[in-house]
Amino acid sequence: MPISLEHIQKVMDEAEVLFTEKEIEGAIDRVAEQINQQLADSNPVVFCVMNGGLIFSGKLLMKLTFPLEQSYLHASRYRNETSGGELFWKAKPEISLMDREVLIVDDILDEGHTLSAIVDFCKRSGASQVYTAVLMDKQHDRKARPGLKADFFGLYCADRYIFGYGMDYKGYWRNAAGIYAVKGM
Ligand SMILES: O=P(O)(O)OC[C@H]1O[C@H](OP(=O)(O)OP(=O)(O)O)[C@H](O)[C@@H]1O
Numbered sequence: 001m002p003i004s005l006e007h008i009q010k011v012m013d014e015a016e017v018l019f020t021e022k023e024i025e026g027a028i029d030r031v032a033e034q035i036n037q038q039l040a041d042s043n044p045v046v047f048c049v050m051n052g053g054l055i056f057s058g059k060l061l062m063k064l065t066f067p068l069e070q071s072y073l074h075a076s077r078y079r080n081e082t083s084g085g086e087l088f089w090k091a092k093p094e095i096s097l098m099d100r101e102v103l104i105v106d107d108i109l110d111e112g113h114t115l116s117a118i119v120d121f122c123k124r125s126g127a128s129q130v131y132t133a134v135l136m137d138k139q140h141d142r143k144a145r146p147g148l149k150a151d152f153f154g155l156y157c158a159d160r161y162i163f164g165y166g167m168d169y170k171g172y173w174r175n176a177a178g179i180y181a182v183k184g185m
Pocket residue numbers: 049050051052053075076077078079080084106107108109110111112113114115167168
């Protein structure tokens with residue numbers, strides 16, 4: 001069934017604000033500071049995980065103050081749905097990862113299957129070290145493996161379906177300048 005714009009607007013009107021733009025920008029500053037301290041001499045290639053990682057990557061990259069290369073990859077498990085399925089590669093990295101330090105930047109670590117599969121792929125492709133950075137870490141006990149964490153993360157969020165700052169609700173509201181939870185989800 002096609003999604004109605006009325007429904008999309010209603011979801012925003014009824015959503016709960018979890019984090020304001022100011023709070024998120026503070027978190028991005030903190031993540032950037034940690035990455036600047038740890039990766040400054042590593043000449044990394046930084047991959048944005050499309051689509052959700054777009055806004056966090058863009059904001060983060062401008063705060064990194066050392067030489068790096070930037071690229072993107074596109075792997076999706078949700079494909080505009082609100083529950084995850086099989087990982088589907090839409091674009092694998094084009095740049096060689098052989099003997100490179102790699103930083104993967106994504107919007108959210110939920111169950112972590114997406115990030116784990118991307119990290120495994122990078123290691124199999126010859127990366128010497130793979131780091132991960134996510135804006136949000138969702139709190140629950142369904143992680144792909146117990147204790148799974150990103151190397152760098154911005155904020156913890158509740159076990160709700162969230163959108164904004166790159167994260168979508170059915171393909172919409174990636175542009176929302178805050179992080180919102182869908183009512184009832
Ligand atoms: O930790 P997981 O449970 O694997 O979920 C996290 C992934 O889900 C979202 O991607 P999605 O597949 O929705 O694609 P998108 O980035 O295009 O929204 C998000 O951007 C992460 O990549």
